[in-house]
Amino acid sequence: MRLLVVEDDPDLNRQLVSALSDAGYAVDSASDGEDGHFLGDTEPYDAVILDLGLPVMDGVSVLEAWRREGRTMPVLILTARDRWSDKVAGFDAGADDYVAKPFHMEEVLARVRALLRRASGNASSELSCGELVVDTASARVSVAGNPVKLTSLEFRLLSYMIHHKGKVISRTELVEHLYDQDFDRDSNTIEVFVGRLRKKLGIDVLKTIRGLGYCLSEPDEKV
C-alpha cells in the first residue's frame, strides 16, 4: 500500500511519514500544494493524507484538481480549521474523511486503515482469504489460526494483494504500490518476494497468472 503525505510543517511531515512507514506502508511526501498535486496526479497512491493549509496551492484546490482530473484515491484531510464550514468545504471538494489538528497519530493510522478498507469494499479490519487472515489494524497475519511472521515489505505485498482480492495485479502495479518514489525499483525482486511469501504462508493463495501478474484467491478457486 502506497501513501502520499502532503504537509508543510517539516516536523509533522516527518512524524507522519515515519509513523505510516512503521505501520507498513510505502510513503511519499510533499511539503507544498503544487508538489503534492503533481505527485498525486502522476503516481498511483492508495490513499493520501492532505493538509488543508498548504503553501503555493491550498489543500482544497489540490483536492478539487485531483477529483476534476479523475483521481479517485481516498483522501484524508488534516485541518486546523475545525469549523463545520471547513469540513463541509473539504467534503464537498471530495475528501473521504478528516482529522482535526491537533491529533494523535493513532487516530490518523486508524482513519487511513479504514479508508483503505472502505476503498477495497471490506467492512472489517480483518481481511481473509480461505484460511489466511490479515488484520490490518494490528498488522498481524495468520494461517488457520497460526501467526505468520512477515517482513515489512512482505506484509506490504500481502496487504495490497488481499485488499485487491480476486483481481489480477501486474508486477508493475505491485512495484508502484509497494515502494516509495525514491526506492530503486526492480520488478524482478517482486518474484523473489512472492516466492518467499508463498513459502511462509504454506497455502496456495497467491497465484501466478502467466504474462499478466499475480492474483490472490481461495486455494481451490480457478482464475
Added chain:
Amino acid sequence: MKRSSSLAFRLIAAAAVVSIVLLLAAGILLSSLFTAAVERSLDARLQAVMDGLLASVELEGGKPKMNRQLADTRFELPLNGWYWQITQVGGDAGHQLASTSLLDERLPIAQFDDPGRADGVRQAGYMRDKSGNRLRVIEQRFNLFGSKEQYSFLIAGNFDELQAEVSAFNNALIAVLGLLGAGLVAAIFVQVRFGLRPLSALQTELARIREGEQVRISGFYPDEIQTVTGELNQLLDANTEIIERARTQVGNLAHALKTPLSVLTNEAAIHGGPLGSKVTEQAGIMRDQVSMYLDRARRAARAHTIGTVCDPNEVVKALVRTLERIHVEQGIRVEAGYAPAVRFRGERQDLEEMVGNLLDNAFKWSSGNISVAVRPARNPPDTRISWLDIVVEDDGPGLPDGGAEIATQRGRRLDETKPGSGLGLNIVFETASMYGGRLSLGKSRLGGLEAVLTLPATGGQG
C-alpha cells in the same frame, strides 16, 4: 422618545410660535389702524358740525346766541351722547350756550386749557357724559366778532355707537387671522412632514439593515442626508471588514498553534517516559484552552455583526451531506424536513457550529435513523419577532434523567467512550443564548434524543 426631542415637534413648534407672534402683532396693528381711521372720520363729521355751529352763532348783548337751528336733529335728543357747547372761557353760566340734548348738563373744558394756544387750533379727546356714554370731543377757541372774550366751541359725538363698528371689525379680524394661523400651522405641519420624509425612509432602511434584509443604505436622499448615508455605508463596510479580518486572524492563529501542538503530542507519544506523558497531558490542556478561547473570540467578533441573515435549509443540507460521508459505513438514514421561506437572523458560521454539533451527536449515537427539520418556532420565547426551530432527533440511547443539565456544561461528557472533546452541546447552548434563543433536550419519538434549537428568524412564517 420624549415629544419635545422630536425634530418634527421642534420645527412645528418654532414655526407656530413665530406665526402666532406675527399674527398677533398684525392683528393689534390692524385694529389700531382701523380705530384711528374711525376716529378720523368721526372727527371730520364733528368738524362739519363745528363749522355749521360757527356759522350760526352770534353775540347778542355779550351772550352767544343761535340765529338758526342746526340741521342735525341728533343734537336735540336728551343725553344721547351727541352734544355741542359754547362756553365763554372764564365766564359764568349766563355766557354759555349748549345743545338741547345736554339739558342742564355742561361738559368740562378745563382739559383743553392751554395758554399758548393760537386761535382756532383744534384739540381732540375723550370724556364721559352723565349717562356714561363715551364721547369723542373736539374743541376750538375763537374770539367772536364783537367781543374780546374767548369762547370755547365744543362738539361731542357718541363714540360708543362707533365702538360697535370697531368691535365688529375686531371680531372679523380675529376670525380671519385665526383662520390664517390655523392654515399656516397646517401648512408647516405638511411641510415638515414632507421635508422630514427622507429621514423616516432612512430609518426604515436602517431597520432593514439591522433585520439583515439588506447590507447597505441604497436609497436616494436629499444632499444633506446623502452625505450622512455615505458615511454610514462606509461605517458598515469598515465594520464588516474589521470582523472579516479578525476572523481570518483568529483562523490563522488556530492553524499556527495547532500544528506545533500535533508535533509535540506525537513526539511525546514516540518517546514516552514521564516527560513524554507530562508533555502529552499539557499539550492536551493547551489544545482545549486554544479551542475554547478561539471559539470565544470567534463568537465575540460575530456577536457585533449586524444585518446578516442566512438560509438554515442550505446549512442543514450541507451538514447532512458532509456527515453522511463521514459516517458512510454506518448507513444511517436521514429524514429531513425543510421550510424554504424561513431565514436565520445571524451568522452562517454560528448556525453551522450549532447544527453541526447537534447532527454530529445524532450521527454518533444513532443506530440507523435520524430526523432533522427546519420549521417556524412552535413555542417562541418572544412574540415580538419571529423564530425558527431546528429539530434534530435520533434513535440512539438518549439522555439519562438529569442528563440535559450535565450535557450542556463545558467539557462534560456523559459517555467517555465516544470520541469528541465534550464541547459540543455546550457550544450549541452558549451560541443559542447569545442570539437570545435556546436549546431544549427531550425524548424523541424515534426513541433517542430530541434536540430543539430555537433561534431568531426573519421572513415568512410558515
